[in-house]
Amino acid sequence: MSNSKQHPHLYFTKTDLPKLKSKAKHSTFEKDYDAIIARANDNLIPTLDIKVDEHAILNQPLCRAETCAFAWQLTKDKRYLNKAKDTLLQVLKLPEYKNNKNDNTFSLGISAFASHCARTFDWIAEELSDEEISLFITKLKDEIVDLFMDECQAKNKYLYGNRTMNHLSVYCGPMAELLVVMDKHDIDLSNEIEIVRAHLLRYIEWYDDAGVCLETNGYWAYGMGNAIKGLLAFKMNGWPNIFHQKAKKLDRMCYPHFYFHIEDKTVANFNDCPYGVSGQILTRHFSRTHKDEREYSIPEGCDARFVHSNIKTLALIFAAEFQDKKIQWWASQFKYSDSAGFIFGDPNLESEPPVDLPTSAVFHSAGIMTLRDSLIDPNAKLLGMKAGRARGKVFDDPHCQFDLNSVVLDAFGTTLLADPGYLHDWSTGLRLDDPDHISYSTKAHNTILIDGQGQLTADSPIAHFQQLSPSEDIDYVVSRLERGYGNQLIKFDRHAYMVDKDFYVIIDEIELQSQNRITWNFHGLKDAIYKHEGQFSISHNGTRLVLLPFGECSLSCQYLTDHFLPRLQFDTTENKKTVTVGWLLLIEKDGNDISSFKANLNSSKATIEDIKTNKKWDLPIVSRKASIESDIMIPFPDRASI
Template sequence: MEPHPRLYVDSEAIERARREPSIPWLRDAARQVAADAQRGARLPDLQWTPHSHNGHLIRARRMQTRVVTLLVRWFQTGQERFRRAALQCVRQMRDWEYWSWIAWRSGDSAPDALFDLSYGENSATLALAYDWLHDTLSDEERALFLETARKWPFAAGMKHARPGATWWFGRTDSNWNTVCAGGLGMLALAMYEDADEARELLPLVEESVAPYFLFLDETDGAWPEGIGYWNYGMRYAFLYLLSHERATGRKHPLFRHKGVRKTLEFPLDFCPHGQSCSFGDVNHWNPLPFHYAAARRLGRTDIAAALDDRLEAQGVRSGTWPDTAEWLLLHPGRTAQAERKPARGPVARLYRGMDWGVLADRMPDSTFYAAVRGGTTNVPHSHRDLLSFHCVVGRELLVTDIKPAEYLDTTFSVRRDEIFGITPASKNTVLINGVGITAGSALDRTERVSLPGAVGFRLVATEALGAMRDGSAVEFCARLVLLLDGSQLLIIDRAVLPHAGRMETRLHTYADVKAGKRGAVLHGRKERLRVAYAADVPAMLTLSVPAPTTPTAPAGHALRWCTVASTHTDMTLATLLSPSAGRARLELETGQRGQIRLTVGEREIRLTPTLRRARS
């Protein structure tokens, strides 16, 4: 193993953190680190409450932030008080009665009761502190670290971090894999010569994380848990790989995979202009330092430049982890110089294997953008949101869906699918007889389509709508989403029912709404979006106020385009979104053979009953 510091932060990074930054947002980060470290050195032991959801995990993140911030400030100033405060944090971690909220709730205080996310994040905190302090530790201080590691993560890791011992080991599609194994792996690398357990655990860590990275080849780099959990799982995944390379002095073979390179693009594609357009839990994303470090390692100067642009626009936002301190360590101190490729469009990008799609007038720097949800709900953190979409006009998110504002005891329980913000009623999707996409379902098909002057996606949801009273809910149901000349979004929904019923499409917004009989105008801070509706059966537009589970969460508005009666078996509804001024003409009629004709302004679009392009 290489000398310490040997993990993802090297001596050059530490030296860089000591210099006065020249970039304004980095100077802000440096001031924040100084203030936080000053406060952290004066405060007593970390105060926290176990009664919030996963309170022990929140404590682990706060502790990691405090320890890393204190030690970065120690690097900068050499003042012993910051080092002493960091060591006191390690003593507090050693003496905690529980490391896990799950174990605390069950009353099992055995340190090896389980190995969950808190263990993974605490392991990473121990690893960084040990690595950075290694050459200055007294015998007593070194014994403190080894005692803590052996009491908690090594004991639990030896029991649970192996095939068949815990559900997350080797899991391809869950952040738990890399948070748990990645944090444990960093500790094993840091203590490799000093603990027999470290040498035994490291090959098991490699075995666990490999499927996680290889899965990215199947999804074009997309992540089924969405962009918020992409940040979480990938943070520990990439910090482990970067640490492994530095500690061993050898390039890691997982970096060679195409999906690993491609995944760096994924959150940027689903967060245009800082507007999060992901699906499932935690639709929220900010640039994190690991992303920048991974981009530099993989030679993706285009990604680094895009992250620099975001940071210049929004600054560093203090978040879940020690982001401000890590930016001082991992950012080179100068903006990335990448060849600025001209914006191209229109764009219809489908992440195969996951079937999430992006439509935009151009990328990068879109002025009209939509994200579309295909694929399956049978993945971690998913909602019943198949067919749903988001729409960004300029730099404003004007169409989105309703998501839970907090985690409750029901969130990860057998009753999860009853929470309003997870149900189809809270999404921009199709409802048949008052219900929509079923739990654990998948679309029959998601495909990219092209028509003259239009690109988009065709999504078939027949099986995903499940059963009704005496058989299938529908004989056929599909949605066609088309970007017209890069300037309008046309959505056509068709359903054929075995028995007479009702059809509805929903559109949610937090913008101000002025609604009419067959359309509405959404007014944002600067932008506006016109919504026009059409149908081949009598239909009506109603404006409703959703009822999110959290009473203090904003409710927004729901535009409901519904059939007037529940007496139809064959229905086609259309929605046109236009950011331009002026009324948008939208007409729809269905011929005797089921051929659908839409008129959008002066354009005519003909479709088959299965929402494919009709032959002239």
């Protein structure tokens, strides 16, 4: 460890300041600098009257103090120093810290508070008296460090593996920062530091090996963002090579999310991640916590949930650490970073558009694949599909939804097949595994229902991908659902094709134990235009998706609005035990002619023909050799009995 009594040292030292300040005028970072100063100016408000029963929002005033402390380091404007110092000292006078008056556990709110405390303290410590520093160390040791260590027991399901998810990193990343800035201030925290470091490294191992249960996009920036900032604290304070592991698990971390975006828009928004443009301006109203009911405007690129992390920040950090020019280019697609991105981003690293990467990819550990025609065109076509795990007794992760074999589709800058993304709905009292939940249930996604029912917790839903592309002009991936709908389902294989980098085909092979009604849902945006008679279509912003079902199965179509998103719902006109249905997805823009396409289906292939251009494609259907599960679920062979 470095000499922890010399501050700042968490992320940078005094000798780093000239180089850091020079970034303010660099084209890559000038917007980030302006946003940091703008936020600091916005935070120059009277110190809040923080009461004991309002500890759930301690991270909010400390978040503002942190921003002002960083602005102080960059500008030496004492207004920022005074604001940061006044807020920190007021918080230190509180008798105790809790998530709320009834909860004295180490919680997500307390962990965010710990992170903001660590950075604020590090960046203004040189302006604090010995008495104030002693008060900080004693107070945070008694109220935060000891609380965290008490939670590091087998009783804590997040820290000890009973429910390993982003809480592990959200607890440990901030604690790494706090322990590093407190260590050696007349206190030895080396034991606590080793425990936290081990937890963070275990989280990274789990994240890579978890078997397709991972948070993606915005939620990746939350869980992994906390872990990375903890690792940065270690990197700068005695573990310079902590990012560079032989397994290369961090080196490739950005690429799934890279493929899930078009410019700064989250497209393949499966699992618990927000949907849409990552840099949009958000406004939250904190009437519960501010007596003046002041509206707090969150600048572009910031997180409305105050999780102090975003995608551009991680992209800049990874690009700099691994000198990856393609990730540097990806970072440039987003509007703003935060202080960590500003500090650790490399202004000398050139960006390189990913023109040499395959445009379609399968990410087995993330459980998502994308078929797209370009990685750099803002008008790119992108079909995403979800495999992986949902919830269940084998894997209990509430950040996985019942969305296996679901698809989304974007083209020409607009969404045509939409997914609701991250929409907790606490107001109704619905459990997260309730079949009627607004976004978690299968009904909310673009996949199938059997007799109106979706995927079940008791059946531990799971699916896996196979990449089977037969030629340069046909990208072909199949998602094979192993289990999920109870004993009723034997097989649900969804075959997805991108043909000639132009249009998509989906073929669904479904086998049931007995005859039943099968339903397909295709959701679009709320303001899209839907046509459910004649030529089925979803149109938005001048782009139209035409859905042409083909095969021998007879289907009916309705336009319905009883889900969170409107949809076209297709149903079998009679109950079926075995069915194969094809879907030709044609994208119409600026009057391009799509009327000349024809499709035929048999047991081994689909034939797509464009009569106008005299082009013809045979799409192979690689079926399972038998209706059996793969070995991915061994030793859990039974279905609903687990």
